[in-house]
Amino acid sequence: MKKVFLIIGLSLGLSPIFAQQKTEINITPKNSWLKAGLTAGVPVGDASDVSSFNLGVDLRGQYLFNPNFAIGVASGYNHFFGKDGLDDFGVIPVAGFARYYFAPKGLFIGTDLGYGFLTNVVNNSGGLYVNPQIGYHNRDWNIYGYFQNTFAENDLDLQTVGVGVTYNIRFK
Numbered sequence: 001m002k003k004v005f006l007i008i009g010l011s012l013g014l015s016p017i018f019a020q021q022k023t024e025i026n027i028t029p030k031n032s033w034l035k036a037g038l039t040a041g042v043p044v045g046d047a048s049d050v051s052s053f054n055l056g057v058d059l060r061g062q063y064l065f066n067p068n069f070a071i072g073v074a075s076g077y078n079h080f081f082g083k084d085g086l087d088d089f090g091v092i093p094v095a096g097f098a099r100y101y102f103a104p105k106g107l108f109i110g111t112d113l114g115y116g117f118l119t120n121v122v123n124n125s126g127g128l129y130v131n132p133q134i135g136y137h138n139r140d141w142n143i144y145g146y147f148q149n150t151f152a153e154n155d156l157d158l159q160t161v162g163v164g165v166t167y168n169i170r171f172k
Helices: 002-018
Strands: 032-045 051-064 069-082 089-101 106-119 126-137 141-152 156-170
Touching: 032 069, 032 141, 051 089, 051 156, 069 106, 069 156, 089 126, 089 141, 106 141, 126 156
Parallel strands: none
Antiparallel strands: 032 051, 032 156, 051 069, 069 089, 089 106, 106 126, 126 141, 141 156
8 A cells, every 4th residue: 555655646746747848949059069079998897808998989969958957869989909819899889868067167977878789799789888977078178987888799798998078069
C-alpha cells in the first residue's frame, strides 16, 4: 500500500514537469552555436592493451535553454594509434549531450550519451558510448577533461582519459 501512495504522490508531484506546453524555440547567437575542437587522450582498460595514445575531433551543436543548462548533439572521430605492430582503429560517436554551466564563465559539467561506431575492428560494430566531462568555459572556448567509454560488442570496453578544447562558432 505504501508503494501505491508513493507512486501516486510522485505522479502528482512530477506532473508539472511533464505537462505539455506549447513553447516557441528561437535559435539565436545568444542561445545556440556550434562547437568544434580537438581531443587527446591516454587509453585505459582494454584499450591500453592495443593502443597507447588517441587523438580526436569533437563536433557539437548546442542549444542553451537558460543561462545554466544546455542540450545538443555530438559527433566527431577518435583515432586510437595501435601499439606493438597492431592496427590503428577509431570510434565515431553519435550522441546527445547535456551540460550544466554554473556561471556565464567558469566551471561546467556534462555528459554525452549515444552510440560509438568502431572503425577498423573485426567483428565489432560498436556499442553504448558515454563521455562525462568537467571543464572551464567562457564565451568563446571550452577546455575540459573527460573519461570516454564505449561498451562495444563481444565484451570489448574501450576507455580513454583525456583533455579537449572546443571553440564556439556562433550562428549569425
